Amino acid sequence: MKTDAFALRHIGPRENDLEHMLKTIGAATLNQLIDETIPSDIRLKSDLDLEPAMTEYEFANHIQKLGNKNKVFQSYIGLGYNAAIIPAVIQRNVFENPGWYTAYTPYQAEIAQGRLEAILNFQTMVIELTGMEIANASLLDEGTAAAEAMALLFDVRSRDQKKNKTNKFFVSEEILPQTLSVLQTRSSPIGVELVIGNHEEFDFSSEYFGAILQYPGKFGQVNDYTAFISKAAENEIKVAVAADILSLVKLTPPGEMGAAVVLGTTQRFGIPLGYGGPHAAYFATKDEYKRSMPGRIIGVTVDTDGNRALRMALQTREQHIKRDKATSNICTAQVLLSVMAGMYSVYHGPKGLQYIADKVHASAATLANALEQSGYLQTNTAFFDTIVVKADAKKVKTIAKENEINFYYIDDNTISISLNETTSITDLNKIVAVFASANGTALTLIETLSETNHFPENVNRTSPFLTHDVFNKYHSETALMRYIKMLERKDLALNHSMISLGSCTMKLNAASEMLPLSMPQWNNIHPFAPLDQAQGYQEMLAKLEQQLNVITGFAGTTLQPNSGAQGEYAGLMVIRAYHQSRGDHHRNIALIPSSAHGTNPASAAMAGMKVVVTKTLENGNIDVDDLREKAILHKDNLACLMVTYPSTHGVFESAIIEITQLIHDNGGQVYMDGANMNAQVGLTNPATIGADVCHLNLHKTFAIPHGGGGPGVGPICVAPQLVPFLPTNPVIPTGGENAITAISAAPWGSALVCLISYGYICMLGAEGLRQSTEYAILNANYIKEKLNGHYDTLYSGENGRAAHEMIIECRPFKEKGIEVTDIAKRLMDYGFHAPTVSFPVAGTMMIEPTESENLEELDRFCDAMIAIRKEIEAATLDNPNNILKNAPHTLMMATTDSWNFPYSREAAAFPLEYIAENKFWPTVRRVDEAYGDRNLNCSCAPIEAYIES
Structure with a gap:
């Protein structure tokens, strides 16, 4: 056995399991199974x-050597990307923690309450910093978030605008260049005409339905957009603002200026640059546009007992329901990154964010003063973290490169410099030294930071933010570590058990693949x-x-x-x-x-x-x-x-x-x-x-x-x-x-x-990749045969084989009052996340085990499904007080003094022997989906706000 072969560690079934699995399936060899599954005319x-x-060791050395070919300069390029400090407590306990990074989308809310709370924190942070009414669980990046804003504003045009086919969308020339490019891609196919120009010269004509502004501008200029947005509103033009989220700690929130949508990236809230991503974009809008809002929204509801619970809200907005009538095809968020950004705000709190923003702004102001003293012209009349300097770009670039510093060179005589939370006084002096060398002036060292605000009083933020308890109580590492762990314990992820989601392929994410991300x-x-x-x-x-x-x-x-x-x-x-x-x-x-x-x-x-x-x-x-x-x-x-x-x-x-x-x-x-x-x-x-x-x-x-x-x-x-x-x-x-x-x-x-x-x-x-596919097909067919006689498989290939997944029929159980959702919730009591429910066929389950799951785990899952099948048999249509309808069963239920159910606590919580070794307790009972949509609340608020009188 080649114990250093990665395939041995990635693929679940052992060599001595193969004979048993093939016998169960009814195939002599793995090759026979594959031949019976994939048509011969398309085989490689x-x-x-x-x-x-x-090997894993060889890859570790290889990726280290390859990484050493990257040169990590001090980058002050900006344009929506800034170096950030990842708090070690968040890096270790979220970013590098399989309890967080191997979890699935929280469609099964009862076993995802920790993640849902973390995302609710993110949404609350966004709402309060932007001054808006509702925010989503994140989007892919700032460019695509801007495109989604354009699409939303196009969708919510007034009746007259739709009748007149109003289709022009104004884009400020201050917009980030990559955002403009994405807008260009997304506008033409849906019939939107982009008009790019200076917002101060915009004519507010009736041909426009919307506009987008950058705040601060792409090279740092801070503008007061209050008058623009007010005049746009008078002309039925809705305005989106792409805003730097850290700047909103100090600047008037666009929501207070009247913006219809505020969007941007949260990358600088403790997320690594990573050569472009992944980063969590944010998107906030008015409550009246919630039905047109792209992406996922986490909302607050109650469970069966009336206790507070969280879930994904307003799913009828999704493209899965609207299909070709959808205005967005968003099928994912950037949850891991939004969790990190939310935790960054939890860790620092309002005072910590204020300190960081003040330091960043003071660094920019101090640098501007120092360069002006050295004879340079700084042209931004108001700025937060980015200054624009007139200088010989070619000369400065040569010296900066020698000192491992990157600026953004706008043209031959203009340089943009964006500062960030990692910037120290030593770094500022290195920048000043570059410019002093470029024009031959004496270097004047910076010793302290200036505290002067370099933006007008009328854009100075006065409203409070992050007032909820969660942002004001976990500021020591011990406290935050325990808070993160508390949330993690509420979530079922791959580090607990198999997640056999059809079409979602929840396989091993090997540690050796993940480690380079922290380098x-x-x-x-x-x-x-x-x-x-x-x-x-x-x-x-x-x-x-x-x-x-x-x-x-x-x-x-x-x-x-x-x-x-x-x-x-x-x-x-x-x-x-x-x-x-x-x-x-x-x-x-x-x-x-x-x-x-x-x-x-x-x-x-x-x-x-x-x-x-x-x-x-x-x-x-x-x-x-x-x-x-x-x-x-x-x-x-x-x-x-x-x-x-x-x-x-x-x-x-x-x-x-x-x-x-x-x-x-x-x-x-x-x-x-x-x-x-x-x-x-x-x-x-x-x-x-x-x-x-x-x-x-x-x-x-x-x-x-x-x-x-x-x-x-x-x-x-x-x-x-x-x-x-x-x-x-x-x-x-x-x-x-x-x-x-x-x-x-x-x-x-x-x-x-x-x-x-x-x-x-x-x-x-090549061999390991092929084997992974073969074992994915083997594992799926093994489950198919193990469940045969208990559940019908809805579709099979011409030889009776499944591919890597199969659909099991659950609709006949309605005769006993049991829905496929009941099976999904009951699986939680057995320690499993449900397979894909009601897709692509309503009332069914689609199961995909992947190649990474071993025989023992496959058998545990099958045992659970077979046990549930017996519970279905015992159910009757006239008695909804049964073990499936009441699932999942929480620890509080199992330990309460009263037990008003016609089955034992043991049957509810420990129906099979293996569960006692590794019990996972759902933290809430079944959530009330309808209540959550009727009483939509998508931010942190006191429990009294959710309970009906």
Whole structure:
């Protein structure tokens, strides 16, 4: 046994388990199982052409050497990214803690109360700092948050504006360049016309529905936008403000100026630069727009006993429900990062944030004074942390580089300098020395910081913020450590038990893949640093792109999309650009099977395409006859087919090559949703089935952890004809020769977490990747057979096999009054997170164990499901007071003096023997979803605010 082989540690079942598992399944060998699962005409003929697998030790040395090629300069580039101090207590207990980074999206609220509270803290922080009424659980980055603001304001136009087809959106020339690029990408397909200009010269005409301003401006100028927003409101123009969140500690909140939306990034609240991400954007708006608000909102409700509980609110807003009528395709947040940013505010509190903001502003003011004394002109009339200096940029750049300092060079005679919380007096003196050397003046040392405010009194913040107890009681490390641990104990994550979510691939996130994220040579690089300072990153990212090309069989990859839904959108926008380059501007029909993931039609609508739904057969497969009929009907305007493979039902459809050829024959391109790529890697690939573009969920197949609902990475891989259109960035050019504008803010998206997938592929190698896929299929089929006779599997392949996941039928249990939700809640008592509930078929469960789960865990899960099946048999329609309807059972229930249930406490809490060894207690009883929507509250408030009189 090669005990240093990473595959041995990543893959759950042991070699001596294989015979038993295959016997259960009814296959002689693993190869036979795979042959019976994947059609022979799409099987790869040889192993992937990848370098030999590294051991964990070899990878650790490799990534250290590669990281040493990055040069960590003092970066004062700004443009929305600033060096930040990660409090060690947060780095160790959240960022590096699998209890936080391996949790799933909190759809099962009763076992996610800790994460939900942490996100509620984040929302409260955002609401209070921005002066707005409601905030969401975070978005992907500032650029995409700005695009979501534009879409929201377009959606909530007045009746007259919609009638008159008012479609102009004003963008201040002060906007960050990467934000403008994302706005350009997102505006055209939905019919919005951008007008870029000086806000002081804006004419407020009736042709506009909205505007966006930057606060402070991209190079630091602070403007009072009160008059602008007031005049805009008089003309029915709603205003979004992209605001630096730390500046709002000192500056008047945009909400107090009348803004309709306030957005930005929380990166500087204790989140590493990471060469561009992942970072948590924030988004706040008015209560009246909550139904159009993108992303997730955490709200307060009550449980069965009337106790306070948290859950995700207003889910009917989501693209899964609205599909092609959705204004957003957001399917994730940046939860791990929003938790960190929220904890940063909890740790520092209002006084701590005030101290940090004062220090940053004082540093900028002191530097401005020192440079003016050295003969330089500083041109910002009001600023928070960024000054603009007139100087010989070429001369300054040469000297700064020698001193390992980065500024942003606006032009040959203008330099922008953005300071941050890491900036010390020593750092300020180094900056002054650079400029003194550039013009030959004597160096005057800075000894203390100036305390003068360099912005007008009328934009000086006077309102209080972070007044809730949570921001005022955990300021010692001991206190915060215990608070974080208290919340962690309320959450069920992968470090407790299997999370067998169909289509979500909750596999091992190996420690050896995660460790590099904490290394300063990887997490301290500014995304707009010169390329020669990021050679380690450039090598790693290029190698990862090449690895993904090999895995998918495609010719090119962009890593820029920072979620799966962003990847969908990017793929469709590249297809759109391809058609337009050929003069086929009219090709706008997207064929989408009725079983498709909800983000598919939402993404197509956002890309300016018209969705035509195709039928699905009773066996779950695409109705090829219906597809053919619609492809031929729309052949003159066909843009693409969006297809998930293997299907959302967990089946490798044997007609896939016929399907893709049909689309090509009628002038379309094939977009393959990569959500189920964990059943393909090393055995087949998107190019082989005839696709032209696919997105990959690196947070699924390639081991980036879900982080409680983010971060994610959704790169797209494309065939040769689409490579020229891969997206670029306005600051650091990327992409193809005819690149579309930016999909997300940073050139390589969430580059830091790409290290995880890079490590995953390097340490598994071709053989390990293939084995991972084989064992994912093995584990799924093992569960399928173990549950056979207890639950029916809804769909199977032609040989009766599942792919990497399967759907079990739960609808007949309604005869006994049991819903699929009851099974999901009861599983919590057995120590398991529920599989995917009611997707893609209402009243069913979709189970995906992944390759990382061992035989013992698979058996425990099956034992739990079989025990629940027996409990279902004992239920009766006329008696809802049963063990399933009352689930989950909390510790408080089990230890209370009174017990008014027709079953024992032991049956409720310890139904199987294994549970006693590792009991997980849900902290609340079943949450009341309807109450939470009727009484929406999305911030920290006293318990009295939630309890009906």
